[in-house]
Amino acid sequence: xxxxxxxxxxxxxxxxxxxxxxxxxxxxxxxxxxxxxxxxxxxxxxxxxxxxxxxxxxxxxxxxxxxxxxxxxxxxxxxxxxxxxxxxxxxxxxxxxx
Numbered sequence: 001x002x003x004x005x006x007x008x009x010x011x012x013x014x015x016x017x018x019x020x021x022x023x024x025x026x027x028x029x030x031x032x033x034x035x036x037x038x039x040x041x042x043x044x045x046x047x048x049x050x051x052x053x054x055x056x057x058x059x060x061x062x063x064x065x066x067x068x069x070x071x072x073x074x075x076x077x078x079x080x081x082x083x084x085x086x087x088x089x090x091x092x093x094x095x096x097x098x
Contacts, residue, residue: 001048008052021054023093025086029060034068042069046078057081059089 007021024045034042046056056078061069066082069075075082083089 001045004049004052004054023055023057023089024049025057025059025089025093027059027086028062028065031065032062033064039068039072039074042074043077046074055079055081055093057083057089057093059083059086 004021004024042056049056058069058075058078058081061082066075069082081089081092083092
């Protein structure tokens, strides 16, 4: 959130009307498992991002992680934005065709 807030402050000081940050992509390839406190942190991050108009995207979660996030309906909460690669996430978020 610190980076997002910092970018937003920089954007507010400029006269540019276009928004700089639209998505935050979390690469979860190194995360083997997630517990309730990790899920709570993701929910808090998602809620804070939504307040600033930024969407959360998850990339490359392991089976155990995606299973738990699906069970607690977090995947639905972020609009199903879960992808296998960063490239796929960028293509989907910006509507690009390969």
